[in-house]
Amino acid sequence: MQTRREIYKSIKEIPREEFLAGGTGLCAGCGGLLALRLFHKALGAKTVVVNAAGCMTLVAVFPFTPFHSSWLYTAMASAPAGAQGIRDALDVLIAKGKLPADEDLKVVVVTGDGAATGIGLQATLAAIYRGLDFYYFCYDNEAFANTGFQMSPASPLGSRTATTPIGTTTRKENLFELWRAQRPPFVATVSPAYPLDLMDKVARAGRWRGPKLFISLSSCPPGWGIEPADSVEVAKLAVDTGVWPLKEAHDDEVVHTVIPHRLHPVEEYLKRQARYRHLFEPVRKADILRQLQADVDGYWQRLGAAAPVARVAQDDWSV
Numbered sequence: 069m070q071t072r073r074e075i076y077k078s079i080k081e082i083p084r085e086e087f088l089a090g091g092t093g094l095c096a097g098c099g100g101l102l103a104l105r106l107f108h109k110a111l112g113a114k115t116v117v118v119n120a121a122g123c124m125t126l127v128a129v130f131p132f133t134p135f136h137s138s139w140l141y142t143a144m145a146s147a148p149a150g151a152q153g154i155r156d157a158l159d160v161l162i163a164k165g166k167l168p169a170d171e172d173l174k175v176v177v178v179t180g181d182g183a184a185t186g187i188g189l190q191a192t193l194a195a196i197y198r199g200l201d202f203y204y205f206c207y208d209n210e211a212f213a214n215t216g217f218q219m220s221p222a223s224p225l226g227s228r229t230a231t232t233p234i235g236t237t238t239r240k241e242n243l244f245e246l247w248r249a250q251r252p253p254f255v256a257t258v259s260p261a262y263p264l265d266l267m268d269k270v271a272r273a274g275r276w277r278g279p280k281l282f283i284s285l286s287s288c289p290p291g292w293g294i295e296p297a298d299s300v301e302v303a304k305l306a307v308d309t310g311v312w313p314l315k316e317a318h319d320d321e322v323v324h325t326v327i328p329h330r331l332h333p334v335e336e337y338l339k340r341q342a343r344y345r346h347l348f349e350p351v352r353k354a355d356i357l358r359q360l361q362a363d364v365d366g367y368w369q370r371l372g373a374a375a376p377v378a379r380v381a382q383d384d385w386s387v
């Protein structure tokens with residue numbers, strides 16, 4: 069099976085209309101904010117955002133909000149419950165004829181990786197079990213970034229966080245597979261460095277009712293130790309090195325939507341970030357570097373030549 073872009077095939081097809089105004093309180097170069105901006109463009113105006121506590125808490129500061137859509141702020145663990153309440157209210161109003169069906173809203177949970185893989189996982193799995201019709205957008209900056217970049221279950225092996233100064237000793241939790249085990253209609257990984265891939269997945273996912281997951285690897289300039297201007301380039305390197313595979317799953321079949329022609333060495337990605345600097349100096353930690361490269365190589369080797377993949381030209385990322 070192959071997946072081709074069906075709705076957004078050219079950069080010219082990205083809507084000019086903005087649903088997230090500039091001037092937020094988030095860090096310059098935030099990859100999560102760029103991904104959310106593109107995500108909202110694909111969803112359109114009729115959207116209600118349920119925002120779990122996290123970095124995106126800073127997007128809206130009472131009484132001001134940059135969202136052109138509706139917005140509800142919740143505690144870190146309870147965003148899926150908030151989404152359930154909104155979805156139920158919309159359904160009841162439509163059923164009673166108090167809200168026209170064409171005024172229905174798409175319900176979206178926006179959350180960081182800490183809530184997605186840890187604090188909020190229980191409520192999320194319950195929402196998937198109930199078959200809640202909602203979009204779940206996780207901006208994955210691989211730490212609890214809003215409170216000082218502490219380790220989260222999504223922090224990758226060897227990365228330095230505020231609570232792991234010598235580097236994490238555990239592997240990143242696999243949120244994609246955690247969701248897929250519950251057999252929701254659509255799960256996907258996305259990147260702000262591949263806007264057409266991101267937006268096409270969001271638009272196509274609207275064909276199905278039920279829980280829909282989007283995990284965006286979101287470069288974090290202060291936490292990752294990169295320049296804000298390099299945020300998109302580093303996000304692209306994650307895909308080019310194979311660290312962040314772009315894929316989706318529908319009907320239990322995983323399809324890779326972008327495959328680099330040639331995988332770059334993982335070190336090219338690691339060396340660009342201060343959170344991995346301790347792996348190279350003052351003494352090179354060859355064992356960890358070998359393990360990180362082996363993990364990436366093993367992932368792609370397991371796919372094999374017969375894997376159901378769609379190949380998109382490497383130089384197609386910006387169009």
